[in-house]
Amino acid sequence: MSVLYLMEQYSTVHLDAETLVVRAPVNERLGRLEPYKKRFPLGKITQLAVVGNVTITNPVIKALCDLGIEIVYLTQWGKFIGRTSGREHKHGRLRLLQSRAHDDATTLFTIAKVCVRTKLHNQKTLLLRNNRPRDDHRVRQGADSIQVMIDQIDAMPAIDFTPPDPSLPQKGTHLGILMGMEGRAAAAYFPAFRALLKAEWAELFTKRQKRPPTDPVNALLSYGYTLLINQTAAAGQIVGFDPYVGYLHSTQYGKPALALDIVEMFRAPIVDSVVLTLLNNGMLSPDDFVETLGSWQMKDDAMRIFLGKYEERMNTEITHPIFKTKVTYRRSLELQMRLLSRWMLGELKQFRGFAVR
DSSP: EEEEEEOOOTEEEETTTTTHHHEEEOBBBGOOOSOEEEEEGGGEEEEEEEEEEEEEEEHHHHHHHHOOOOOEEEEEHHHHHEOOOOOOOOHHHHHHHHHHHHHHHHHHHHHHHHHHHHHHHHHHHHHHHHHHHTTOOHHHHHHHHHHHHHHHHTOOOOOOOOOOOOTTTTTSSSSHHHHHHHHHHHHHHHHHHHHOOHHHHHHHOOOOOOOOSSSSHHHHHHHHHHHHHHHHHHHHHHHHTTTTTOOSSOOOTTOOOOHHHHHHTTIIIIHHHHOOOOOOTTTTTGGGGETEEEEEEOOOOHHHHHHHHHHHHHHHHEOOOTTTTEEEEEHHHHHHHHHHHHTTSSSSSSOOOOOOO
């Protein structure tokens, strides 16, 4: 079971019984000298990602919605456009509890604290694991700085209080202090991450820059995070959550705040790990990227390489840190949402994060 990426520009997708049929005509401008036709059984698809100029017929959309298979629309350069997810989940009680948790300062802080602490733990783990063969002092220093933040988070109280000024929800609260720690940890993490890159890439990656990505490394990170956020939002909808009501990230119109919260635990072990593998193993070169008005994007062939490695990582089986059973990273996204839902429903005494070893 995996995500199907439709990247053949100007292709069309039709439904034939229980199979998607993708056709693309000859297009010399795109370097496609032969017509393209492939078939994909619906039973093997968990999500459909439409990248760029691809036409999907109504019967395809209906069939995917009936099966609960989400369609994600991206530009050719990976910018998120929207999603089609069919019918909403019927778990009204869970969404009520989700909203109440958002309005309770202590519950909100509890969830945010788990997300940030787990994020920092996984960042530190990635740094130390990749630093074993090289023993770079810059990486060790970054990991040590992150550990200081983890210790400070562990020492924080378990309760929070309503902010004095509702228009500044973090000011004067433990949540605000927590977010400051997250920012300081990021200031330690990305220089250490840069030290793990081969020299040609380290020279390009001076700092983490989201919008726009100002170099190829930032382009890879941003594209990977976009994919991961969309898949995490889909996992939340499968469980019954509203992906737009979050805790660590502010709840704003059009912002999948809950997905952004849960994604924090998975950025380093999935996306950051994939980027290090691709760049340090010579699977991509600077020539695989193009710059337009200060924003960098992958070329089509590079995007295919990235998606292949990303899907390989998502389908990698690991021992789940809580359940102690073999699961894929993809399945772990849904399990994390289910852990949160069971805690909110009173079936678990503690909400725990996805902390890798």
